[in-house]
Amino acid sequence: MSAPTQNAKLLQWVQEVAAMTQPTAVVWCDGSQAEYDRMIQTTIDAGLATPLDQAKRPGGYLFRSDPSDVARVENRTYIASKSPEDAGPTNNWIDPEALKATMRGLYTGCMSGRTMYVIPFSMGPIGSPIAKIGVEISDSAYVVANMHIMTRVGTKVLEVLGKDGEFIPCLHSVGKPLAEGQSDNGQWPSAPVDHKYISHFPEERLIWSYGSGYGGNALLGKKCLALRIASAQARDEGWLAEHMLILKLTNPEGKSKFVAAAFPSACGKTNLAMLVPTVPGWKVETIGDDIAWMKFHSDGQLYAINPEAGFFGVAPGTSVKSNPNAMTTIAKNTIFTNVALTSDNDVWWEGIGFDPPAGDVIDWKGKVWDKKEPAAHPNARFTVPASQCPAAAAEWQDPAGVPISAILFGGRRPGTIPLVHEARSWNHGVFLGSIVGSEVTAAALDLKAGTVRRDPFAMLPFCGYHMGDYFQHWIDIGKTPGAKLPRIFCVNWFRKDAGGRWLWPGYGENSRVLKWIFEQCDGLDGSQETEIGIMPSAEAIGRPEGVSAEDMAELLTVDREGWRAEIADVHANHYPKFGSRMPAELWQELRELEARLAS
Ligand code: OXD
Ligand code: MN
Numbered sequence: 016m017s018a019p020t021q022n023a024k025l026l027q028w029v030q031e032v033a034a035m036t037q038p039t040a041v042v043w044c045d046g047s048q049a050e051y052d053r054m055i056q057t058t059i060d061a062g063l064a065t066p067l068d069q070a071k072r073p074g075g076y077l078f079r080s081d082p083s084d085v086a087r088v089e090n091r092t093y094i095a096s097k098s099p100e101d102a103g104p105t106n107n108w109i110d111p112e113a114l115k116a117t118m119r120g121l122y123t124g125c126m127s128g129r130t131m132y133v134i135p136f137s138m139g140p141i142g143s144p145i146a147k148i149g150v151e152i153s154d155s156a157y158v159v160a161n162m163h164i165m166t167r168v169g170t171k172v173l174e175v176l177g178k179d180g181e182f183i184p185c186l187h188s189v190g191k192p193l194a195e196g197q198s199d200n201g202q203w204p205s206a207p208v209d210h211k212y213i214s215h216f217p218e219e220r221l222i223w224s225y226g227s228g229y230g231g232n233a234l235l236g237k238k239c240l241a242l243r244i245a246s247a248q249a250r251d252e253g254w255l256a257e258h259m260l261i262l263k264l265t266n267p268e269g270k271s272k273f274v275a276a277a278f279p280s281a282c283g284k285t286n287l288a289m290l291v292p293t294v295p296g297w298k299v300e301t302i303g304d305d306i307a308w309m310k311f312h313s314d315g316q317l318y319a320i321n322p323e324a325g326f327f328g329v330a331p332g333t334s335v336k337s338n339p340n341a342m343t344t345i346a347k348n349t350i351f352t353n354v355a356l357t358s359d360n361d362v363w364w365e366g367i368g369f370d371p372p373a374g375d376v377i378d379w380k381g382k383v384w385d386k387k388e389p390a391a392h393p394n395a396r397f398t399v400p401a402s403q404c405p406a407a408a409a410e411w412q413d414p415a416g417v418p419i420s421a422i423l424f425g426g427r428r429p430g431t432i433p434l435v436h437e438a439r440s441w442n443h444g445v446f447l448g449s450i451v452g453s454e455v456t457a458a459a460l461d462l463k464a465g466t467v468r469r470d471p472f473a474m475l476p477f478c479g480y481h482m483g484d485y486f487q488h489w490i491d492i493g494k495t496p497g498a499k500l501p502r503i504f505c506v507n508w509f510r511k512d513a514g515g516r517w518l519w520p521g522y523g524e525n526s527r528v529l530k531w532i533f534e535q536c537d538g539l540d541g542s543q544e545t546e547i548g549i550m551p552s553a554e555a556i557g558r559p560e561g562v563s564a565e566d567m568a569e570l571l572t573v574d575r576e577g578w579r580a581e582i583a584d585v586h587a588n589h590y591p592k593f594g595s596r597m598p599a600e601l602w603q604e605l606r607e608l609e610a611r612l613a614s
Contacts, residue, residue, distance in 0.1 A: 019043050020135075020173045025150060028184055029133055032152050036188060037124045038131035044159055046169020054160040062201030063157065067351075068360040074348035077356055078157060079381050080229060084205040085353060086394045087231035087238065089476050092213040094243065096480065101217075103481030104592045111216050118212055121190060121225050128193025129154040135173050135182075136166035138241050138308075138322035143414035145254075145308050145320045147245065148176055151235050153187040155204070158233050161350060164325040164398050166236040183220050183244060185235035190226035203228060215239060217247035217479045230327050230352070230396060241306045241322045243479035249308075250480060250488045253495070258473045259307040260288040261319050261417065263408040264533050267296030272533055275307045275319055275501075276423035277473040279453040283508070283521075285328045289340035289406045292526030293559070299526065300408035301340070301401070302417060304328065309419060315499040318416035323401070330354050330395045334368030337522060340406040341397075350398040353379040355390035364391035419501045420536045426453035426470065429511040431577030434519060434556070434570040435528045437504050437535055437542070437549035441493035444503025446604035447548075448472045449486050450585050454509070469589050483596025490600050504532055505548070510570055518566045524559040531555050545573050546611040575612055582609050 018026055020043075033041055044050060055076060058064040067075035094102040095111040102108040132153050139146025151162060162168055176182055190206030193199070205211075206226030213232050214223045222239045224232055231238045245256035259275040278284050288304040303321025312318050326344065330351065333341050345351075355363045358374025376384040379392045401407060410417050424447055426432075438444030452467035469475070471482060478485050493500060506528055510518040531551045534541060541555030553567045562570075585605060590597050 021178050022176050035122050036126035038126035040130045042132050044134045051163045054156040057156040061199040078352045081203040081205050084227050084229050085392050091211040095216050105482045118223050125188045125192050126154040132159045134162050136168045137172050138236050139320045140412045140414040149183040149185050149240050151185040155189050161234050161398050164400050167324050185222040187224045189228045215243045242477035247479040254310040257307045258477050260284045260304050261302035261307050262288050263300040265298040272420040273417040274421045275419050278425045279470040279473045286338045291523050293523040294526045294530050301406045302411045315497045316418040319419050320416040325400050327398050330397050331364045331391050332366035344404045345397045345399050353392040353395035365389050421532050422501045423504050423506050424448045424451050425506040426451050427509040428507045431574050432507040435506045441500050442600050445489045446601050447505045481596050483593035487598045490598050518570050520559050527556045
């Protein structure tokens with residue numbers, strides 16, 4: 016097949032990679048439906064995909080990964096900047112030349128027996144001034160099909176790229192060459208854990224991924240390009256690449272505002288982005304559920320785009336109660352990975368809200384489910400086009416982006432952090448982002464139950480450079496001349512009482528908090544100044560059914576003891592990690608908060 020581009024840099028890179036990896040064939044992807052169908056058929060033929068009941072779930076397919084290849088591998092993810100100081104204390108670092116030498120060894124001959132796909136893609140609407148072009152080379156038809164859904168793939172991208180346009184090269188291999196005549200034969204291809212490398216070269220704007228076929232490690236437009244590489248570009252170019260959902264909030268009078276919100280993984284970003292409000296007359300619509308790229312326009316407003324074209328959501332826990340819009344979105348044209356298969360050839364997972372039909376359930380490992388372990392892997396996923404979401408906002412692919420009025424930070428915090436409070440200033444808001452934490456359980460990580468893992472701006476696994484410099488970048492963004500800065504809020508849907516009972520029902524009731532945030536941005540009064548920031552009165556939020564006046568008071572109180580402990584932890588354990596790169600402005604915010612709570 017002759018190459019459909021005259022871009023010299025791209026042609027040369029493709030030739031070099033093919034010479035190193037030695038595939039059987041090179042295919043340039045055009046992004047067409049026929050190509051998607053071919054990719055699915057290829058995976059069915061290799062025994063990797065199971066078609067679901069096509070009458071009930073048209074275009075639905077199930078994949079089961081290798082049990083060792085089910086999630087992002089943070090300890091095999093590298094930021095290979097020239098100097099280790101530029102990767103900082105929160106990233107794994109290897110010298111770029113040493114890492115490349117190791118990986119070239121692994122890549123040599125790694126595609127033999129396989130087809131090498133060249134996937135030109137755009138993150139963001141093609142041609143948007145905020146969008147970026149990447150080209151992924153991969154030896155996985157599963158990756159091609161998923162990239163079709165998650166990004167904008169195809170010949171149009173090559174047209175925009177032209178002869179000498181810039182693109183981010185993203186090299187991926189599953190790391191499992193095939194011998195002559197061998198096929199995957201039902202075995203998800205991947206490499207052993209100590210051969211997996213998810214590598215980023217931020218100075219070169221380059222990504223090399225080897226040994227994993229799983230989403231976050233293999234769909235390189237998402238975490239690798241749109242967060243790790245883009246965050247480094249954003250620092251250099253004066254914009255923001257963030258782990259944030261974007262939603263449109265409309266009041267009963269028809270006035271709309273756009274909100275971006277950062278939460279660590281598995282804190283319900285997809286649910287919030289697709290929320291069905293309980294407050295009458297209010298409407299939430301979705302722009303994006305995971306990533307926001309934000310730039311100032313000449314009017315001084317910060318505009319955001321969702322660089323993705325699909326949702327790669329966690330299936331377990333998704334139900335008609337927790338997220339009806341997601342359930343409708345995945346009714347068709349969806350790739351499921353590591354969910355369970357029912358006797359009537361449909362999908363099932365824990366927390367779907369109903370029992371599976373009678374007959375054997377096949378678990379995510381492909382065995383008849385014995386009910387001792389979860390039937391679906393806890394990180395089982397759906398990949399689905401965002402255009403299928405019934406709550407998609409009309410502006411979701413507007414190339415200009417949407418003007419952001421408010422930025423929210425949150426995490427799972429059973430204590431201390433109130434339901435909502437607003438930052439007193441931009442720098443105070445950056446402070447709140449910098450101390451975001453989320454509770455982990457002993458089962459999830461090797462940490463004491465109840466321990467808070469600090470996940471600044473929900474970017475801990477995704478910031479492509481030194482986190483101290485990242486904080487400074489946020490402070491500097493606040494000094495942009497003529498900027499009409501968004502207001503910054505901190506929310507916590509996860510408060511519990513001393514007995515471990517949830518104090519707040521969450522889900523649709525979170526619209527009460529969104530309403531208060533909207534009204535704060537509109538200058539309506541329903542707030543009071545406290546030591547920790549601006550907080551609503553209980554009346555301004557209103558009381559959901561089942562929440563007592565005492566619960567409400569606890570949700571909206573300033574827990575002075577808790578905050579003093581929080582400050583002590585930030586002071587002793589969190590900020591010192593960033594050494595001399597920790598901005599003075601944030602130490603100052605910490606000291607001022609300390610003083611306000613002492614008086
Ligand atoms: C994701 C994550 O997959 O944050 O979005 O891990
Ligand atoms: Mn995410």
